[in-house]
Amino acid sequence: MIEFQNVSKVYSNGTQALKNISIKVDDGEFVFIVGQSGAGKSTFLKLITCEERPTDGEIVVGEQRLSELKRAEVPYLRRMMGMVFQDFRLINKMTVFENVAFAMHVVGASSREIRRRVPYILSLVNLQDKAQCHPRELSGGEQQRVGLARALVNNPKLLIADEPTGNVDPALSFEIVDLLNQINKRGTTILMVTHEHSLVKHFQRRVVEINSGAVVSDSCNWEARDD
Amino acid sequence: MIKSFRYLLREGIKNIWSNRTMSLASVGVLVSCLLLTGAAVLFSMNISAAMKTVEGTNSVRVYMQQGLPVLSSVKAGEEIKKLDNIASCKFVPKDRAIENVMGMLGEKDANLLAGMTGKDNPLPDAYQVSFRDLSKYKDTVSKILKITGVGSVNDYSDIAAKLTKLDHMVTTGGFWVILLLSLVSLFIISNTIRATMFSRRLEINIMKSVGATNWFVRVPFIVEGVVIGLISGVLSSLLLQLLYGRLVGTLTSITLFSPIPMGGIAVPLTAAFLAAGSLFGAVGGMISIGKYLKKEGGDIVDW
Numbered sequence: 009m010i011e012f013q014n015v016s017k018v019y020s021n022g023t024q025a026l027k028n029i030s031i032k033v034d035d036g037e038f039v040f041i042v043g044q045s046g047a048g049k050s051t052f053l054k055l056i057t058c059e060e061r062p063t064d065g066e067i068v069v070g071e072q073r074l075s076e077l078k079r080a081e082v083p084y085l086r087r088m089m090g091m092v093f094q095d096f097r098l099i100n101k102m103t104v105f106e107n108v109a110f111a112m113h114v115v116g117a118s119s120r121e122i123r124r125r126v127p128y129i130l131s132l133v134n135l136q137d138k139a140q141c142h143p144r145e146l147s148g149g150e151q152q153r154v155g156l157a158r159a160l161v162n163n164p165k166l167l168i169a170d171e172p173t174g175n176v177d178p179a180l181s182f183e184i185v186d187l188l189n190q191i192n193k194r195g196t197t198i199l200m201v202t203h204e205h206s207l208v209k210h211f212q213r214r215v216v217e218i219n220s221g222a223v224v225s226d227s228c229n230w231e232a233r234d235d
Numbered sequence: 236m237i238k239s240f241r242y243l244l245r246e247g248i249k250n251i252w253s254n255r256t257m258s259l260a261s262v263g264v265l266v267s268c269l270l271l272t273g274a275a276v277l278f279s280m281n282i283s284a285a286m287k288t289v290e291g292t293n294s295v296r297v298y299m300q301q302g303l304p305v306l307s308s309v310k311a312g313e314e315i316k317k318l319d320n321i322a323s324c325k326f327v328p329k330d331r332a333i334e335n336v337m338g339m340l341g342e343k344d345a346n347l348l349a350g351m352t353g354k355d356n357p358l359p360d361a362y363q364v365s366f367r368d369l370s371k372y373k374d375t376v377s378k379i380l381k382i383t384g385v386g387s388v389n390d391y392s393d394i395a396a397k398l399t400k401l402d403h404m405v406t407t408g409g410f411w412v413i414l415l416l417s418l419v420s421l422f423i424i425s426n427t428i429r430a431t432m433f434s435r436r437l438e439i440n441i442m443k444s445v446g447a448t449n450w451f452v453r454v455p456f457i458v459e460g461v462v463i464g465l466i467s468g469v470l471s472s473l474l475l476q477l478l479y480g481r482l483v484g485t486l487t488s489i490t491l492f493s494p495i496p497m498g499g500i501a502v503p504l505t506a507a508f509l510a511a512g513s514l515f516g517a518v519g520g521m522i523s524i525g526k527y528l529k530k531e532g533g534d535i536v537d538w
């Protein structure tokens with residue numbers, strides 16, 4: 009699904025965010041990405057979504073070599089991935105339903121498809137009763153489930169989540185990752201950046217640790233070192 | 236794409252409403268710009284029309300010298316008739332001339348001239364002279380001027396030259412004013428749309444993150460501009476027709492000159508206004524969104 013071949017990223021201000029990273033993620037994997045703040049985790053994800061381009065090396069997503077991807081083709085690459093953000097990025101003046109439907113409008117879905125698909129996705133994240141609520145009326149955990157529903161509504165092959173539980177109560181974080189786990193079982197590849205070691209330990213999945221722009225460990229029975 | 240288009244259209248119109256103060260300002264400047272352009276064009280058209288009537292009359296009025304005895308006037312008239320290229324030469328005695336003026340002024344103002352009849356009439360006698368061949372106009376006029384007793388000829392070519400000069404002044408002056416106003420309109424429209432974009436940057440960010448094409452992101456903002464342009468076009472057209480209608484009414488009642496009626500130009504004028512308005516709006520929209528589309532994802536949220 010994803011392959012990094014000797015990828016480096018230097019930002020225009022000179023910050024070296026990633027140094028010669030090579031890593032492979034297979035279809036259907038669930039990968040936690042951990043590491044200290046400023047280690048380069050978000051940069052790693054942004055290179056996959058083409059928000060940033062690598063300074064060096066090659067990235068392959070699906071069958072696509074990103075170096076060969078033109079700017080105008082980036083939207084189509086993004087349609088095969090869903091993104092979940094730490095700050096939810098919900099539109100407050102829209103209802104839960106509209107927030108999810110928005111993602112479908114954008115890729116040109118018809119109103120009929122939208123009316124059929126959105127309730128289904130909302131039931132998947134247990135929000136069928138909140139469809140007409142506005143984001144502000146929901147808890148952090150519920151808001152992030154709306155974000156998750158939006159990321160899933162276009163049926164992506166890959167889900168990218170940058171600290172999705174960062175603004176959610178720890179008790180509810182568990183619920184979110186459990187949902188991601190279920191989604192992964194249906195075949196969606198998942199990359200999730202997190203700080204919460206308890207989550208990582210509980211779910212026992214592949215863990216990639218990044219430190220100062222380099223992968224320092226990559227294993228399926230990861231032990232946090234400094235906590 | 237058609238199904239998206241309805242959605243995008245609605246989004247664009249929503250933008251205008253949610254940003255109505257700025258939208259109103261845009262409509263305001265665009266209307267003033269279109270109105271001025273329209274006024275300049277109408278002015279120019281009227282001058283050309285006036286010039287055609289002036290050039291079309293092949294007759295001039297030849298005034299005798301002030302206080303010339305009637306006998307000498309008659310003599311001068313005979314001289315004029317003897318010139319070649321004269322089709323007709325009709326005597327206009329000064330008494331009739333003053334009556335004409337009083338008639339034109341209407342009863343109330345005519346009383347002002349009551350003391351100017353008879354012996355106190357300040358107007359000279361005159362001849363209404365028409366030519367056979369207009370191409371010899373200048374030549375004939377100069378010959379008439381040499382005849383003793385002739386004071387002046389009201390020379391239409393002179394008026395024509397003045398009108399041309401005025402038209403030229405209005406055209407060049409208008410051009411610069413309109414150019415300046417166009418730039419101001421573009422500036423204000425693009426800033427209006429930029430303000431909408433700023434208030435919707437989260438939406439734009441989400442759109443891009445779920446794979447919206449740049450066109451999809453752009454269309455509502457262009458729609459916003461075009462709708463602002465169309466509203467301005469309609470308003471300007473209505474306003475100009477109203478103002479011009481009034482002006483025509485007044486002008487026809489106080490002068491002999493009859494301006495071009497609005498009827499014939501209302502449709503092309505409205506069409507031109509709508510086209511210009513929507514073009515401005517579209518360009519304004521394109522300008523404002525261009526550079527923000529280059530940004531990707533999260534950096535849009537952090538503007």
Ligand SMILES: Nc1ncnc2c1ncn2[C@@H]1O[C@H](COP(=O)(O)OP(=O)(O)O)[C@@H](O)[C@H]1O
Binds near residue numbers: 024044046
């Ligand atoms: N747009 C940017 N321009 C310049 N430097 C950046 C930018 N984004 C991130 N960085 C720097 O790159 C490094 C890695 O950042 P990031 O990938 O966000 O780390 P993490 O997500 O692990 O906290 C940090 O030193 C950060 O300051």
Ligand SMILES: [Mg+2]
Binds near residue numbers: 049050051170
């Ligand atoms: Mg980060």
